[in-house]
Amino acid sequence: MRIIILGSGRGSNCKALLDAYESRMLGSSEIIAVFSDVSKSGIMEVARTVGIPGVYLGHYNPTNLKQDDYWISEIKEFQPDLVVLAGFMRILSRKFIQAFDSKIINLHPSLLPSFRGLNAIQQAFDAGVKITGCTVHWVTSELDCGKIIAQAPVRIMPSDTLESVTAKVHAAEHMLLPGVVSEISEGFHR
Ligand code: GAR
Numbered sequence: 001m002r003i004i005i006l007g008s009g010r011g012s013n014c015k016a017l018l019d020a021y022e023s024r025m026l027g028s029s030e031i032i033a034v035f036s037d038v039s040k041s042g043i044m045e046v047a048r049t050v051g052i053p054g055v056y057l058g059h060y061n062p063t064n065l066k067q068d069d070y071w072i073s074e075i076k077e078f079q080p081d082l083v084v085l086a087g088f089m090r091i092l093s094r095k096f097i098q099a100f101d102s103k104i105i106n107l108h109p110s111l112l113p114s115f116r117g118l119n120a121i122q123q124a125f126d127a128g129v130k131i132t133g134c135t136v137h138w139v140t141s142e143l144d145c146g147k148i149i150a151q152a153p154v155r156i157m158p159s160d161t162l163e164s165v166t167a168k169v170h171a172a173e174h175m176l177l178p179g180v181v182s183e184i185s186e187g188f189h190r
Helices: 012-022 042-050 065-076 094-099 120-127 162-185
Strands: 002-007 030-036 054-056 082-085 104-108 131-138 148-155
Touching: 002 012, 012 030, 012 042, 012 162, 030 042, 030 065, 042 054, 065 094, 082 162, 104 162, 120 131, 120 162, 131 162, 148 162
Parallel strands: 002 030, 002 082, 030 054, 082 104
Antiparallel strands: 104 131, 131 148
């Protein structure tokens, strides 16, 4: 399976996936490239450090047809079997999602269907829930609504702060995402 990763931020989940790949947790699957809409992002640095192509594709706006077509054609060149959104902070167009039909998974920092959209960890913390977590799901054209593949829970204790909950959710993500990608590589969840 040819895997590509899209991200806009720190790249810690990309790093967790690359670590899993290096430890041969992903079987015969290959992580072939990382794409970003932010040139000086952590995720681009992660790709550079590991020595896999880190491709900055410029800004992504789903309503800009030219940009959308450019992104689709550049990514298609790599012929991915799986597109992993690991902190990709843009909403993809319907056309993009159809171009990689049933091949895109997204990592989201809440137990969906709760707390969709931006700042999900903060939303959960502010709501006072006692359990939050993270989700990996298939991407459809409705935001954070595709079929759930796997989730990991995180308890919020009275002593927790937004920072400590954030750290716990990220730690849970770093376990969940490589596990899911490994299972997909083995033919599960399709
Ligand atoms: C992760 O917490 C991921 O769940 C979140 O962005 C972070 C990326 O961190 N994604 C979303 O909020 C998407 N709606 P990273 O760049 O360190 O992997």
